[in-house]
Amino acid sequence: xxxxxxxxxxxxxxxxxxxxxxxxxxxxxxxxxxxxxxxxxxxxxxxxxxxxxxxxxxxxxxxxxxxxxxxxxxxxxxxxxxxxxxxxxxxxxxxxxxxxxxxxxxxxxxxxxxxxxxxxxxxxxxxxxxxxxxxxxxxxxxxxxxxxxxxxxxxxxxxxxxxxxxxxxxxxxxxxxxxxxxxxxxxxxxxxxxxxxxxxxxxxxxxxxxxxxxxxxxxxxxxxxxxxxxxxxxxxxxxxxxxxxxxxxxxxxxxxxxxxxxxxxxxxxxxxxxxxxxxxxxxxxxxxxxxxxxxxxxxxxxxxxxxxxxxxxxxxxxxxxxxxxxxxxxxxxxxxxxxxxxxxxxxxxxxxxxxxxxxxxxxxxxxxxxxxxxxxxxxxxxxxxxxxxxxxxxxxxxxxxxxxxxxxxxxxxxxxxxxxxxxxxxxxxxxxxxxxxxxxxxxxxxxxxxxxxxxxxxxxxxxxxxxxxxxxxxxxxxxxxxxxxxxxxxxxxxxxxxxxxxxxxx
Numbered sequence: 289x290x291x292x293x294x295x296x297x298x299x300x301x302x303x304x305x306x307x308x309x310x311x312x313x314x315x316x317x318x319x320x321x322x323x324x325x326x327x328x329x330x331x332x333x334x335x336x337x338x339x340x341x342x343x344x345x346x347x348x349x350x351x352x353x354x355x356x357x358x359x360x361x362x363x364x365x366x367x368x369x370x371x372x373x374x375x376x377x378x379x380x381x382x383x384x385x386x387x388x389x390x391x392x393x394x395x396x397x398x399x400x401x402x403x404x405x406x407x408x409x410x411x412x413x414x415x416x417x418x419x420x421x422x423x424x425x426x427x428x429x430x431x432x433x434x435x436x437x438x439x440x441x442x443x444x445x446x447x448x449x450x451x452x453x454x455x456x457x458x459x460x461x462x463x464x465x466x467x468x469x470x471x472x473x474x475x476x477x478x479x480x481x482x483x484x485x486x487x488x489x490x491x492x493x494x495x496x497x498x499x500x501x502x503x504x505x506x507x508x509x510x511x512x513x514x515x516x517x518x519x520x521x522x523x524x525x526x527x528x529x530x531x532x533x534x535x536x537x538x539x540x541x542x543x544x545x546x547x548x549x550x551x552x553x554x555x556x557x558x559x560x561x562x563x564x565x566x567x568x569x570x571x572x573x574x575x576x577x578x579x580x581x582x583x584x585x586x587x588x589x590x591x592x593x594x595x596x597x598x599x600x601x602x603x604x605x606x607x608x609x610x611x612x613x614x615x616x617x618x619x620x621x622x623x624x625x626x627x628x629x630x631x632x633x634x635x636x637x638x639x640x641x642x643x644x645x646x647x648x649x650x651x652x653x654x655x656x657x658x659x660x661x662x663x664x665x666x667x668x669x670x671x672x673x674x675x676x677x678x679x680x681x682x683x684x685x686x687x688x689x690x691x692x693x694x695x696x697x698x699x700x701x702x703x704x705x706x707x708x709x710x711x712x713x714x715x716x717x718x719x720x721x722x723x724x725x726x727x728x729x730x731x732x733x734x735x736x737x738x739x740x741x742x743x744x745x746x747x748x749x750x751x752x753x754x755x756x757x758x759x760x761x762x763x764x765x766x767x768x769x770x771x772x773x774x775x776x777x778x779x780x781x782x783x784x785x786x787x788x789x790x791x792x793x794x
Contacts, residue, residue: 292595293433299470299599303451303606306462310455317661320456321388321618322534331465332545335607336532337552338464338471340367340523342608343424344690346475346601349557350584351577353564357501361561366515368553370523375546378709380539382530385777390527390705391623396777397708398716399770405723407623409700410527414616415676416693417528421609422448422680428582428602441680444605449673452610453666457535460610467603471556474600478593479585480559486588487566496569514742517749518694525705526697528608528615613676617668625668688739695739699730699748703756711760712771718760726752 314320327335345364352360374382387393391407425444426437435443451459487493493501500506523529536542567580570588574580585597683689703726704719730748737743 291592292598295592295595296599296602299602300447302466303447303463306466307451307454307459310451310459310462312455313458314456314662317388317665319458320662320665321614322531323457323461325386325535326537327461327535327541327545328537329541329545329548331461332532332536332541333548333552334468335461335464335535336371336529336546336549337556338468338603338607339528339532339611340371340549340553340608341471341556341604342421343428343601343605344420344608345553345556346471346560346604347424347578347581349560350564350567350581351579352507353561354568354574354580355564355577356507357497357503357565357568358558358561359504359506360564361557362507362512363515363519364557364560365554366512366519367523368550368557369516370520370550371529371553372547372550373520374524374529374533375543375550378524379533379536379542379546381709381778382533383536383539383542384779386534388531388534389619389623390525390530390701391619393530394704394708394719397766397770397774398704398714398719399767400716404624404627405720406701406704407619407627409696409723409727411616411619411624413693413697414527414612414619415672415679416689417526418609418612418616418672418676419679419683420690420693421605421612422676423683424605424609425602428598428605438681442677444602445609445673445677445680448606448609448613449670449677452613453669453673456662456665456669457531457614460614461535463610464607467607470596470603471600474597474603475563476556476559479589479597479600480563482589482593483563483566483570483584486584487569493565493569497565501565501568510742514745517745518691518698521698521702522694525701526615527619528611531615531618532611613673614669616676617665617672620672621665621668691739692734695730695734695745695748696727699745699752700724700727702726702749703752707756707760713765714756714760715763715766717763718756718758721759722752722756725755 316324318324341364345367349360349364352363354360382393385393385396387396389407390410391404394406422441422445426440429435429440429444430437451463455462484490505512533542533546536545563584564577564580567574567584571580571583574583581601585594585601589597700723704714704722707714707722708719726748729751730744733744733747734741
């Protein structure tokens with residue numbers, strides 16, 4: 289295992305080095321939170337694919353293939369479909385808004401009434417997404433080094449918090465691009481063909497497994513429908529995904545780069561299911577389906593290759609964890625803390641004090657404000673990172689926590705967000721009613737029927753939609769000035785954001 293250990297250690301050291309490099313580039317709020325809105329198609333598509341394909345998509349996707357066969361691809365497949373829908377239908381408009389959070393979009397569209405509540409919902413979702421990603425370190429580091437759960441969570445979480453805090457989105461973009469390459473090589477080019485060969489090829493799979501393992505809907509039609517509601521729609525509105533859309537340097541990059549990333553997800557989904565099916569032939573009596581990935585890597589791969597594939601699993605977890613962490617911190621700072629601070633009588637940073645008050649060291653007011661904003665967002669990433677590690681140490685049921693987060697996100701925010709983009713008559717009262725009624729319905733039904741039940745998201749979405757339409761029609765339309773400002777934001781813009789493309793361009 290010495291060679292495998294060396295591969296992993298070098299990989300982790302490289303992640304920290306990129307965090308240090310990213311710190312030198314993050315000199316403004318835009319640099320720190322959205323990589324200066326300068327990513328070209330290659331960097332954009334690679335990092336977008338990296339963030340959506342996390343530990344659940346890799347370890348969980350293989351586990352579903354082990355349990356259900358090829359239809360186990362549906363969970364990751366619906367993630368890819370959601371990313372394709374976002375990229376083709378909405379990404380250009382989202383990129384033009386030039387905001388930092390989903391709640392800022394709601395403020396622009398509805399006049400500021402729904403931002404705080406939506407910010408709290410989005411913060412809870414991103415926090416739990418970061419926690420569940422961090423918990424996956426326990427499994428991976430146990431396989432790699434035999435570490436106990438607590439030490440594994442602290443070690444993996446500390447590395448992600450370190451490089452995310454140092455360079456913000458620049459560091460995360462660079463590390464995600466490396467993680468995308470490692471995942472592609474490790475999972476698609478190495479593990480997939482080696483697992484198939486080890487299991488005897490497709491002919492042997494069909495000979496040894498029931499026909500249900502090769503049925504398109506073997507996992508269940510209702511399960512697939514629920515995956516679409518939760519994951520496909522979740523891709524349309526999640527802060528972690530939108531924050532990556534904001535990094536695109538043009539509408540075209542957001543649309544075409546996102547389409548490429550979504551297509552990659554579809555391929556990754558099928559690969560995971562095939563690997564899991566092969567593992568079922570090789571190891572038919574595993575204690576848990578989620579053990580399939582680690583088992584086939586540990587037993588079926590040669591030295592060196594095994595280390596690279598385990599690094600690929602670590603890459604998957606780290607990319608989702610870092611993306612969720614910066615999203616959580618961005619929402620906490622810009623949507624919650626900034627509103628609380630303004631409510632206490634303090635003005636926003638960009639309007640505080642005179643130039644002399646803002647810059648006691650001879651800096652320009654713009655540079656001083658920029659450094660203050662970077663320091664503030666860096667502090668929030670550190671605080672949220674520590675909170676994520678502490679919660680992860682105390683949490684046991686990962687699946688229920690993630691399901692709760694996605695149900696509340698989709699049930700509460702899907703309708704007002706898409707309604708704001710698609711329906712002119714929707715207003716602030718309708719959006720607020722939709723968030724509250726949808727969220728309460730989802731949570732209430734999860735308490736009554738169980739967190740993993742399908743009905744909460746069905747009825748929660750229905751209640752959210754009915755409330756949005758009924759209240760919007762029963763109350764005054766959105767003020768004309770607010771709609772005019774919204775349309776101006778959505779209007780045409782230059783093909784590329786001003787400024788040099790930098791290393792993130794083509």
